[in-house]
Amino acid sequence: MKHEVLAIRHVYFEDLGNLELVLGDRGHLVRYLDVGRARIDAPNPLDPSLMVVLGGPIGAYEEASYPHLAPLLAMLEKRIAAGLPTIGICLGSQLIARALGARVYPAAQKELGWHPLTLTEAGRASALRHLEADGQPIPVFHWHGDTFDLPAGATHLASTPACANQAFTWGEHVLALQCHPEVLADRFESWLVAYPGDIAQSATDVRSLREDTARHGPVLERAARAMFGEWLDRFAFGLAR
Template sequence: MTQHNLNSMKTVYAIQHLAFEDLGAFEDIFYQRGFRVRYFDAGVDDLQLALEHPGLTVILGGPISAYERDRFPFLGQEIDLLKQRLANNLPTLGICLGAQLIAKALGADVYPGHTKEIGWSQLKLASVADNVLAPLENIKVLHWHGDSFDLPENAQLLASSEHYPHQAFQYGSNVLALQFHAEVMGEDLEKWLIGHCVELDQAKIDIKQLREENQKYAAPLEQSAALILEGYLKKLNLSIG
């Protein structure tokens, strides 16, 4: 492998749909493992480079829906490029909206859920061999979504929640989709509370309670999330050094 290609594989490309929904705790882990990180702003930047990247691409969350191509035309290109990326089995991690976009690109339906799932709760982990989410046993995670999706064909379910049966899945060995937020850092949640205050008010979510729960549950989640990302990186078919 040439030095140029090696440098490319050691770069993580992250697609943002909202400025404050970034890689969070994952970013430090990437840097510790010797990766570079480059962000792309969906709707502004051309996503072709990020979605044709041979190394790891992370598709982050946001308040829009995967089925809103009429309102947000860039979603059409994002999904089309993602279809090709998944067909090529390139390393891809999707979080919340990113997971829904992966599901849609794999041919599954994405649709409005029956209730807003916002807050901290435990997952029910699927009994599968080498479940990469095993570090989340008895750990509360942050949920923040109103949409849901069907499990794509040939995908393996990894986790469910009280309200939604499809919280995480893997597709092959390189693709991981998480409906919940494992990446959020406790110190960053205030940005979420400010940025999503209208949604929280409309859903009658108690902001003070979210803040209090964050103080209880964020630190254990960060520790478990680090183990999840480390385990996922070990499964990928790319040099992680």
């Protein structure tokens, strides 16, 4: 059967990336809801088979400045309570953490660039195991300045030296990823053009990010597609008929 996927997108190039390729390979329908172009409270969060909340440069705690965050949090709360498959990436993971009652706040330092994850025992037993090759972690892309406390009842999956809570699951149906395993190397230039201020405040530069993405991107794409595929197939997101 075909599944409808709803992706909440804050920035046009922070899309589903290789997750969309996984879904396309399986013949599933993807619908984007672009923040600022539609009422965020319009969709029924219980309708899609899968809901994905994507990244963006704002804080998950800034609903006073960005009013769409309040109804989006309410959508997440309702969907998670209903036990429906939900993924959050970067800002999306922070919003999931908030929806589960955890604190989101500025990190001690911005994490920007390619760094491997350290998987927990639970992480190695999960679909994130694909982010290791021959027992060694592969570099994963990071671009964030905020972090979150692990929600009560969550299973911690991964960390980095700069960010203790890189990934978690909650129940069987929620996956939160602070990093960006969805990123596609051939679309990466948009990140460099859009966020020069972040780069200027970091320990890296445009040339290094571009070179690292060309080197590590294809490896991550293969690993992340396997990761997303394994996670989705637990919910019968196999080949559509």
